[in-house]
Amino acid sequence: MAEAPLVIRVKEADNVAIAVHDLSAGTRVLPGVTTRQDIPQAHKVALTDIPRGGEIIRYGVVLGYAKDDIPVGAWINEHMLDLPRTPGLDDMPFGTNLVEKKDLPDPPRTTWLGYRNKVGPAGTRNLLGIVTTVQCAAGVVNVAVERIKKELLPKYPHVDGVVAVTHPYGCGVAIKAREAHIPIRAVRNLIRHPNFGGELMVVGLGCEKLTYDMLLEPEEITPENTLTLQDYPGHDAMMNALLAMAEKKLQRLNERRREELPLSELLIGMQCGGSDAFSGLTANPSAGYAADMLVKGGATVLFSEVTEVRDGVHLLAARCRDAATRDKLAAEMRWYDEYLDAGGVDRDANPTPGNKKGGLANIVEKAMGSIAKSGTAPIEEVLSPAEKPTKHGLIYAATPASDIVCGPSQLASGIGLQVFMTGRGTPYGLAAAPVIKVCSRSELKAHWFDMIDVSAGGVATGEQTIADVGTEIFQLILDVASGVKKPFSDQYGFHNDLCIFNPAPIT
Numbered sequence: 001m002a003e004a005p006l007v008i009r010v011k012e013a014d015n016v017a018i019a020v021h022d023l024s025a026g027t028r029v030l031p032g033v034t035t036r037q038d039i040p041q042a043h044k045v046a047l048t049d050i051p052r053g054g055e056i057i058r059y060g061v062v063l064g065y066a067k068d069d070i071p072v073g074a075w076i077n078e079h080m081l082d083l084p085r086t087p088g089l090d091d092m093p094f095g096t097n098l099v100e101k102k103d104l105p106d107p108p109r110t111t112w113l114g115y116r117n118k119v120g121p122a123g124t125r126n127l128l129g130i131v132t133t134v135q136c137a138a139g140v141v142n143v144a145v146e147r148i149k150k151e152l153l154p155k156y157p158h159v160d161g162v163v164a165v166t167h168p169y170g171c172g173v174a175i176k177a178r179e180a181h182i183p184i185r186a187v188r189n190l191i192r193h194p195n196f197g198g199e200l201m202v203v204g205l206g207c208e209k210l211t212y213d214m215l216l217e218p219e220e221i222t223p224e225n226t227l228t229l230q231d232y233p234g235h236d237a238m239m240n241a242l243l244a245m246a247e248k249k250l251q252r253l254n255e256r257r258r259e260e261l262p263l264s265e266l267l268i269g270m271q272c273g274g275s276d277a278f279s280g281l282t283a284n285p286s287a288g289y290a291a292d293m294l295v296k297g298g299a300t301v302l303f304s305e306v307t308e309v310r311d312g313v314h315l316l317a318a319r320c321r322d323a324a325t326r327d328k329l330a331a332e333m334r335w336y337d338e339y340l341d342a343g344g345v346d347r348d349a350n351p352t353p354g355n356k357k358g359g360l361a362n363i364v365e366k367a368m369g370s371i372a373k374s375g376t377a378p379i380e381e382v383l384s385p386a387e388k389p390t391k392h393g394l395i396y397a398a399t400p401a402s403d404i405v406c407g408p409s410q411l412a413s414g415i416g417l418q419v420f421m422t423g424r425g426t427p428y429g430l431a432a433a434p435v436i437k438v439c440s441r442s443e444l445k446a447h448w449f450d451m452i453d454v455s456a457g458g459v460a461t462g463e464q465t466i467a468d469v470g471t472e473i474f475q476l477i478l479d480v481a482s483g484v485k486k487p488f489s490d491q492y493g494f495h496n497d498l499c500i501f502n503p504a505p506i507t
């Protein structure tokens with residue numbers, strides 16, 4: 001067997017490679033390249049002498065320009081390069097890299113077991129979702145949900161759970177602000193999440209700005225679907241009303257059964273968080289391989305995180321099916337550029353201290369790794385935050401990259417499951433849809449052996465291929481979506497709060 005590599009170079013043109021393990025000074029990593037100092041795992045080694053102002057290239061892409069001369073074998077950290085200019089958004093070529101369906105990897109199976117809905121994608125779980133119109137109602141709803149789980153749920157064995165969908169929006173906000181439609185759309189679409197089976201249960205306080213008519217159709221605003229806390233005389237009456245309302249919904253949900261469905265009824269999301277320099281080599285391309293299999297089988301796959309694709313936007317434009325899709329991609333990027341600009345920051349606010357410790361020098365490097373999770377399929381549609389897709393296949397859903405904001409945005413778009421890639425490790429999870437965790441390094445799987453569902457670490461050491469891990473992820477997606485398996489986050493109930501994206505002013 002060939003000796004495992006000490007460093008990994010992605011493209012022939014790259015003048016840096018990343019360390020597979022911690023490397024000591026004086027290690028010969030490639031012919032003519034000996035480390036000049038200790039280099040931490042996942043960090044970059046210069047493969048050639050790079051002069052001051054010279055390009056630093058990884059993934060065949062310029063990550064930045066050397067601030068000083070960098071000799072071959074030196075450690076390149078985030079302080080040693082200047083960021084290149086943001087790629088322009090005008091007239092990006094589109095449709096120049098459309099991989100045909102026949103060239104995508106074949107899925108090993110093409111059906112799954114889901115809860116069919118009247119419209120839209122099928123559910124991966126059968127849940128009662130109780131959605132608040134305002135944070136003021138959250139305390140009551142949380143208590144009610146605990147009681148419903150304990151007192152009612154055991155009577156309805158075909159219902160998988162009860163979820164409080166609470167959020168910070170609803171009052172004390174400029175409800176008519178230009179961008180208020182974004183959080184309002186998120187709440188509106190969360191109420192109709194595919195895992196809630198079309199049963200609407202919306203709880204308001206009574207004096208908030210976000211009113212039922214902004215969230216529901218006129219015929220949906222009935223005592224069966226809405227409950228206003230201020231209408232009830234005290235605690236007991238309020239709780240009794242909530243439990244009575246929930247019981248009627250549980251009775252109907254209990255009639256639902258899983259059925260064998262084509263992949264075209266499956267909608268999932270991809271996200272990454274706590275990334276490192278391995279994410280783009282192992283976990284994200286493996287997830288991308290699974291995404292390609294899903295797309296070939298007819299499923300719909302969302303990927304997101306604007307600041308993490310901004311520097312690779314031209315690569316995405318090349319994969320856009322048509323000019324309209326390219327134009328919406330550019331519009332979403334422009335909107336986000338202005339949003340960041342209004343806050344006096346730019347995209348370089350993105351890499352976290354943990355990302356940098358994990359070897360990611362800047363947002364360009366992070367973006368190249370992040371895009372890998374989208375696989376290679378053409379982009380059929382671009383969504384604004386919290387919009388629902390109208391097409392099948394690979395879809396770019398513009399959301400912030402923040403894990404806890406991207407999650408609810410994709411949920412509002414209707415994902416029945418999220419695949420989450422991590423390098424540094426995060427216990428992240430969602431109550432409304434299962435989250436599968438994929439790690440980029442074997443060390444993290446060893447460390448969090450009972451919290452990470454799939455390790456892609458073997459890709460870096462040559463023990464596994466991207467196709468091996470990608471197929472494993474695909475199979476786990478279908479098993480979890482079908483209710484055959486539970487990811488660790490659901491086994492423990494590690495579920496994050498829903499921070500819906502509100503770019504509009506708070507009053």
Ligand code: CA
Pocket residue numbers: 271272273305401402403406
């Ligand atoms: Ca993220």
